[in-house]
Amino acid sequence: MAIEVRVPTILRSYTGGSKVVEGSGATLSGLIDDLDAKHSGLKGRLLTPEGGLHRFVNVYVNDEDVRFLGALDAPLSDGDSVTILPAVAGGALGFAAAAALLRK
Amino acid sequence: MARYESLLDACGGTPLVGLPRLSPTVPEGAPPVRLWAKLEDRNPTGSIKDRPALFMVREAEETGRLRPGDTILEPTSGNTGISLAMVAKLRGYRLVCVMPENVSSERVQLLRMYGAEIIFSPAAGGSNQAVATAKQIAAEHPDWVMLFQYGNPGNARAHYETTGPELLHDLPTITHFVAGLGTTGTLMGTGRYLREKVDGIQIVAAEPRYGELVYGLRNIDEGYVPELYDATVLSRRFSVGTRDAVLRTRQLVEVEGIFAGFSSGAILHAALAVAHEAVKAGQRADVAFVICDGGWKYLSTGAYGGTLAEAEDALEGQLWA
Known part of the structure; x- marks a missing residue:
């Protein structure tokens, strides 16, 4: 068994277009290293140069936000389902428009 | 109070109702685990907003x-x-x-x-x-x-000053508060208030997970986190997919008679998750969650009928919360 990882459209250029890939790791950090070994460059999109989770990247383990489960240290088990999504909250277009209006 | 000077004065003061049928059953002798819904569809235009x-x-x-x-x-x-x-x-x-x-x-x-x-x-x-x-x-x-609801502190303050106190007044034994995460105003305001007043309260976010179209950014840096969002207010955050949201929305009306929009279904999904955990742990829980709006505005989606798969298709690419 492995960990199933759902990859958002925006990152599929790293997975050869695959929507779902498999990986392994005892923690999220380990999983990201494993994924990066198979899909080179992915880690650089998920983490900041300082090594933290990118502000606009949300990762969920079995539908729960990893930032509340220990972030990169969040423990993983075989059979877990991991979902990666860009942070757009409710309604990407409305938010983007709102942010743009404020920035002017 | 049931008489107001104008419609604007009738904002808030919404009922909190128990969900005896959707609340999980606990083993004989175990402490009760109860779900409570705050009916925000009873506001002047029919939503928490x-x-x-x-x-x-x-x-x-x-x-x-x-x-x-x-x-x-x-x-x-x-x-x-x-x-x-x-x-x-x-x-x-x-x-x-x-x-x-x-x-x-x-x-x-x-x-x-x-x-x-x-x-x-x-x-x-x-x-x-x-x-x-x-x-x-x-x-x-x-x-x-x-006014910019995503960054206006008044959005969260509205809930700090009204939703939070109302919940505590109606349910002094509250252990969990569950609401939707959009602008984050409901969770930030209500969450801050309840954290100040209730030891050990859990503030739980239910975030809608839409179809892929909604996440179609060109690069990650186009992402957006509302300025109001402060992760330290939350205890946990769940991502709820369309299918689970629809399933729970239907259960709300079929089991408890509450006709709600899909975001409320997503919130119920998270509320049930924490309620079942409390049962497993043998802990008492009074889980209050928000019914954001009624289902009327979403009937045209067709997602209230047919199979779950059909409903999921009907909502694909729509901002259902």
Whole structure:
């Protein structure tokens, strides 16, 4: 068994277009290293140069936000389902428009 | 209290109702685990957004930012627009809403009925076009006032001053509060209030997970986290997919008679998750969650009938929360 990882459209250029890939790791950090070994460059999109989770990247383990489960240290088990999504909250277009209006 | 001077005065004070049939069964002798729904569809325009809309307008009036006859500009996917449209109508402002074109037709009809003007941002083509549209509007109308629900502290304050105290008054034994995560105003305001008053309270977010179209950014740096969001207020955050949201929305009406919109279904899904955990742990729990709005505005999606798969297809690409 492995960990199933759902990859958002925006990152599929790293997975050869695959929507779902498999990986392994005892923690999220380990999983990201494993994924990066198979899909080179992915880690650089998920983490900041300082090594933290990118502000606009949300990762969920079995539908729960990893930032509340220990972030990169969040423990993983075989059979877990991991979902990666860009942070757009409710309604990407409305938010983007709102942010743009404020920035002017 | 059941008599008010005007519709605006009837905002808030919504009922909290128990869900005896959806609450999990606990083993003989174990402490009770109960679910409670705060019926925010009982607000003047039928959604929880009446609270922040009224609050933000009042604050802007008090600080002199908003003057009689002004134009309010707000990017909104629906409910806030409808609330603002009602408040604007009664307080004498013009309202222009910027919204994605993939929202339900009922919302558009309601907004127009209240006299709001709508500028659509395209659903397809990523957010770039919407950003461009928004920038253009702002540049052309520097005198328009944007209350900006995603970054206006008044949004969270509305819940700190009303939703939070109401919940604590009606349910002093509250152990969990569960609400939807959009602008984050409900969770930030109610969450902060309850954390101050209730030891060990769990503040739980249910975030809608839409179809892929909604996440169609060109790069990660186009992402957005509302300025109001403060992760330290939350205990946990769940991502709820369309299928689970629809399933729970149907259970709400079938089992408890509550006809709600899909965001409420998503919230119930998270509420049930924490309730079942409490049962497993043998802990007492009074889990209060929010019914954001009624189901009326979403009937045209067709997602209340047919199989779950059909409903999921019907909501694909729509902002259902």
